[in-house]
Amino acid sequence: MIEISLTVNGEPVSASVLPRTHLVDFLREELGxxxxxxxxxxxxxxxxxxxxxxxxxxxxxVLAVQADGGSVETIEGMSDTGEIADLQQAFxxxxxxQCGFCTPGMLIAAQDLLRHGGVPSREDIREHLSGNYCRCTxxxxxxxxxETTAKQRExxx
Amino acid sequence: MSLSPVDLPNSYIGRAMPRxxxxxxxQGRGEYVxxxxxxxxxxxVFLRSPYAHAEIASIDSxxxxxxxxxxxxxxxxxxxxxxxxxVGVLSHLKGLKSAxxxxxxxxxxxxxxxxxxxxxxxxxxxAEDAAERIYVDYTELPPAVDAFAAATPGAVPIHADLGDNIxxxxxxxxxxxxxAAAASDHVIAQRFVFGRHTGVTLEARSxxxxxxxxxxxxxxxxxxxxxxxxxxxxxxxLAIEEHQVRVLTHDVGGSFGIKVHVYAEDMAVSALAKLMxxxxxxxxxxxxxxxxxxxxxxxxxxxxIGVTRDGRITFFxxxxxxxxxxxxxxxxxxxxxxxxxxxxVGGNYAVPNYRARARVxxxxxxxxxxxxxxxxxxxxxxxxxxxxxxxxxxGMDPVEFRRRNLYADDAYPCTAASGIxxxxxxHHASLDKLLAMMDLPKLRADQAAARVRGVHRGIGLASFxxxxxxxxxxxxxxxxxxxxxDGAAVKLDATGCVTVQSSITEQGQGSAAxxxxxxxxxxxxxxxRVRVILGDTDNTPYGGGTWASRGAxxxxxxxxxxxxxxxxxxxxxxAAILQSTPxxxxxRQGVVVDAADGxxxxxLSELARIAYFRPDTLPRDMQTELMATRHYVPRDYAFAxxxxxxxxxxxxxxxxxxxxxxxxxxxxxxxxxxxxxLVDEQVRGGVVQGLGAALFEQCRYDDQGQMINANMADYLVxxxxxxxxxxxxxxxxxxxxxxxxxxxxxxxxxxxxxxCVANAVNDALSPFGVVIxxxxxTPEVVLQALGRV
Numbered sequence: 001m002i003e004i005s006l007t008v009n010g011e012p013v014s015a016s017v018l019p020r021t022h023l024v025d026f027l028r029e030e031l032g033x034x035x036x037x038x039x040x041x042x043x044x045x046x047x048x049x050x051x052x053x054x055x056x057x058x059x060x061x062v063l064a065v066q067a068d069g070g071s072v073e074t075i076e077g078m079s080d081t082g083e084i085a086d087l088q089q090a091f092x093x094x095x096x097x098q099c100g101f102c103t104p105g106m107l108i109a110a111q112d113l114l115r116h117g118g119v120p121s122r123e124d125i126r127e128h129l130s131g132n133y134c135r136c137t138x139x140x141x142x143x144x145x146x147e148t149t150a151k152q153r154e155x156x157x
Numbered sequence: 158m159s160l161s162p163v164d165l166p167n168s169y170i171g172r173a174m175p176r177x178x179x180x181x182x183x184q185g186r187g188e189y190v191x192x193x194x195x196x197x198x199x200x201x202v203f204l205r206s207p208y209a210h211a212e213i214a215s216i217d218s219x220x221x222x223x224x225x226x227x228x229x230x231x232x233x234x235x236x237x238x239x240x241x242x243x244v245g246v247l248s249h250l251k252g253l254k255s256a257x258x259x260x261x262x263x264x265x266x267x268x269x270x271x272x273x274x275x276x277x278x279x280x281x282x283x284a285e286d287a288a289e290r291i292y293v294d295y296t297e298l299p300p301a302v303d304a305f306a307a308a309t310p311g312a313v314p315i316h317a318d319l320g321d322n323i324x325x326x327x328x329x330x331x332x333x334x335x336x337a338a339a340a341s342d343h344v345i346a347q348r349f350v351f352g353r354h355t356g357v358t359l360e361a362r363s364x365x366x367x368x369x370x371x372x373x374x375x376x377x378x379x380x381x382x383x384x385x386x387x388x389x390x391x392x393x394x395l396a397i398e399e400h401q402v403r404v405l406t407h408d409v410g411g412s413f414g415i416k417v418h419v420y421a422e423d424m425a426v427s428a429l430a431k432l433m434x435x436x437x438x439x440x441x442x443x444x445x446x447x448x449x450x451x452x453x454x455x456x457x458x459x460x461x462i463g464v465t466r467d468g469r470i471t472f473f474x475x476x477x478x479x480x481x482x483x484x485x486x487x488x489x490x491x492x493x494x495x496x497x498x499x500x501x502v503g504g505n506y507a508v509p510n511y512r513a514r515a516r517v518x519x520x521x522x523x524x525x526x527x528x529x530x531x532x533x534x535x536x537x538x539x540x541x542x543x544x545x546x547x548x549x550x551x552g553m554d555p556v557e558f559r560r561r562n563l564y565a566d567d568a569y570p571c572t573a574a575s576g577i578x579x580x581x582x583x584h585h586a587s588l589d590k591l592l593a594m595m596d597l598p599k600l601r602a603d604q605a606a607a608r609v610r611g612v613h614r615g616i617g618l619a620s621f622x623x624x625x626x627x628x629x630x631x632x633x634x635x636x637x638x639x640x641x642x643d644g645a646a647v648k649l650d651a652t653g654c655v656t657v658q659s660s661i662t663e664q665g666q667g668s669a670a671x672x673x674x675x676x677x678x679x680x681x682x683x684x685x686r687v688r689v690i691l692g693d694t695d696n697t698p699y700g701g702g703t704w705a706s707r708g709a710x711x712x713x714x715x716x717x718x719x720x721x722x723x724x725x726x727x728x729x730x731x732a733a734i735l736q737s738t739p740x741x742x743x744x745r746q747g748v749v750v751d752a753a754d755g756x757x758x759x760x761l762s763e764l765a766r767i768a769y770f771r772p773d774t775l776p777r778d779m780q781t782e783l784m785a786t787r788h789y790v791p792r793d794y795a796f797a798x799x800x801x802x803x804x805x806x807x808x809x810x811x812x813x814x815x816x817x818x819x820x821x822x823x824x825x826x827x828x829x830x831x832x833x834x835l836v837d838e839q840v841r842g843g844v845v846q847g848l849g850a851a852l853f854e855q856c857r858y859d860d861q862g863q864m865i866n867a868n869m870a871d872y873l874v875x876x877x878x879x880x881x882x883x884x885x886x887x888x889x890x891x892x893x894x895x896x897x898x899x900x901x902x903x904x905x906x907x908x909x910x911x912x913c914v915a916n917a918v919n920d921a922l923s924p925f926g927v928v929i930x931x932x933x934x935t936p937e938v939v940l941q942a943l944g945r946v
Contacts, residue, residue: 035185098665100182
């Protein structure tokens with residue numbers, strides 16, 4: 001077991017973990033933060049996307065020990081701070097989620113694009129989200145919701 | 158009530174509105190079965206057969222049993238003591254046969270990925286560690302991989318007791334195909350090949366079962382589309398009563414038919430929970446999902462069409478063969494897809510001459526069964542592929558050719574050559590709407606201009622029909638205990654809010670939303686006051702669930718009828734309180750009003766207060782009933798057929814073989830849409846699932862029956878970057894069978910997507926004189942057709 005200390009959604013966390021424990025399993029099983037989902041466990045589907053030190057990562061390709069000393073943000077934390085409240089509402093209004101299993105990862109990936117500012121083209125949105133698999137929507141509504149949020153944010157500035 | 162539901166004051170039926178309760182899912186606060194963790198829970202991992210076909214000589218788990226965290230290791234023989242085997246047949250599919258299947262393989266494994274040993278441990282990781290220390294002595298047997306070879310007379314049967322590998326064969330001969338062929342100016346024959354693919358739900362299958370020894374009750378948390386079916390079957394094979402099993406579905410991370418079946422792992426987990434007397438969880442990892450979730454399609458169809466010079470289709474003929482793996486899947490079987498193909502081919506065209514054969518063949522691959530749009534993509538691709546070839550043979554524009562042969566919009570009711578009955582469809586209105594949306598002349602001009610630049614673009618159409626709202630004809634008549642009726646129980650609470658318990662289920666379609674819309678409309682309350690309960694056999698009426706595009710049409714109608722019944726009850730009570738008559742009153746936005754002028758008379762919360770707490774103030778002979786239950790099943794038609802048409806505009810790179818989708822259009826007619834926003838997204842999602850099949854998805858096998866791309870890096874699914882925007886339009890032909898008039902909408906997109914893409918590719922490649930009728934249309938397939946590889 002290895003001792004780690006990190007910040008998760010702004011709260012300090014210390015734990016002993018097996019070296020082989022993936023970050024997403026640590027978040028889900030040890031901390032009960034089940035918003036990051038397991039879709040493929042080999043880095044393709046994006047369902048386990050979280051932020052580590054401000055960058056989006058796949059929770060299934062990062063070990064918990066690699067997050068030692070770092071700052072992790074999950075969908076639960078980003079919801080509580082209100083950082084993506086407008087994007088979440090746009091997803092709801094546009095029915096840009098069906099089963100919702102990809103949605104936390106999709107939102108975090110979309111926010112990663114939107115944080116750069118401006119209104120990305122639909123092609124850029126599609127390209128940026130190309131690492132996040134959604135079986136339900138066919139992506140059109142997701143692209144609409146992200147585009148709408150980008151326009152709203154730009155108009156608000 | 159003479160007003161239709163859509164015309165009720167303040168009706169939510171037909172209104173585009175967001176689904177309630179989605180905030181949970183956007184905030185990561187859903188509750189999927191894969192999230193579930195119970196006290197004392199064990200995790201089970203299945204050791205699976207590495208061979209497509211092998212005798213199991215012995216299993217040595219002595220070393221594994223001593224590994225840290227291991228609670229128990231169970232073999233097929235041991236599990237068979239507490240869980241009886243099953244056979245996936247339906248009596249109305251005459252001659253369909255299969256062999257008994259066990260939860261864990263007994264003596265012989267028949268596909269790569271079949272579960273052989275169950276390892277129970279404190280954690281999934283520890284169970285996986287132990288699985289590596291189990292030594293199974295296999296004797297490899299020759300696998301039957303190719304369906305044609307397996308179907309050959311004299312081929313070694315996979316199940317010796319069954320005699321041969323033909324699980325099911327159906328033939329149909331309507332009209333006079335020989336005479337029609339003789340009267341044709343052209344007869345075109347073409348082979349169509351459909352890859353085997355699978356659902357790839359983002360949440361893999363997951364189940365947690367918990368046997369309470371004191372209560373003698375099993376609680377099963379499973380992301381199933383059909384909880385009452387699961388309850389019945391688990392009880393049957395564990396030899397307990399239905400009421401001893403409670404099934405809850407929770408949030409379900411995608412389904413598409415994948416989660417409507419009974420899997421060996423479901424039965425094993427239920428039995429293991431009973432064996433251990435504590436909760437047992439299985440959550441498939443992605444690699445095992447690829448070889449244990451049902452696969453689908455995998456058909457080869459030889460098709461023929463006859464045509465006259467003046468543009469009349471004279472006949473259709475098909476010979477279909479499909480390989481289904483070593484067992485017919487329980488309880489819905491693996492013969493339904495081929496049966497649907499026979500029923501559906503040519504079904505949008507007024508052509509009385511039709512001959513068909515379908516053969517369903519055992520082989521040593523992962524079992525196949527019903528997956529979104531069962532049989533429709535195959536029937537549509539064959540039909541529409543043949544139609545385009547026939548149009549080309551006589552030099553007629555494919556739009557004009559379809560106009561001359563599609564059933565006229567005033568032809569209904571009518572019966573197609575295969576015997577399927579149509580209440581009312583709109584092929585021509587849909588075609589007109591599609592043409593208006595896509596601006597065909599402009600596209601043709603763009604295509605011609607691109608040709609000049611050496612860029613090859615193509616336009617493809619595909620008209621389709623779709624089975625929805627199935628009654629008992631699908632399963633019940635064949636002896637399966639799968640309900641075709643659904644129920645709703647609607648209750649007014651003491652604050653004037655409404656709870657609806659419905660037997661349909663939610664996997665993201667918006668079932669809860671449409672039940673709320675329908676119920677609120679039926680009673681006359683604001684939708685914010687309606688709470689919907691789904692997916693719990695202890696807390697919902699008995700019913701079928703959500704599959705085969707039946708949730709809105711059947712479950713929605715049950716909710717409407719229950720809502721109307723509750724409204725009648727409420728008005729009776731209100732009339733007593735107000736010294737009026739029910740006929741003079743109405744309920745609007747949660748208030749009892751005078752029907753004539755809309756004047757507010759009584760809040761429902763006040764009505765409920767009197768009924769629940771001061772019944773002594775009501776007439777002595779009045780017993781209030783503030784809860785009403787109704788069930789519904791369609792009776793007039795076996796299925797409510799829908800129809801529509803799709804079009805694709807795409808570009809084929811003749812150097813690389815890559816296909817770029819430029820535009821996609823859909824017009825569909827699902828009767829009365831309850832929520833157009835949700836219908837459109839069902840269509841779009843369905844289209845993209847069909848586009849995945851058209852371009853990327855295929856379970857690839859080697860000649861030893863090993864699936865060689867069983868991971869998400871090698872099995873390609875559609876991602877955002879490759880998909881186009883999709884324009885959706887509607888024609889509305891409500892079914893007259895129900896008050897709400899809704900037909901199903903969930904599968905139409907998938908039905909026609911691949912067909913119009915293939916037709917568009919062939920249009921793009923027309924200068925090269927090649928025709929491709931194989932999906933997925935990978936670069937390799939395209940380049941081979943062009944003779945470049």
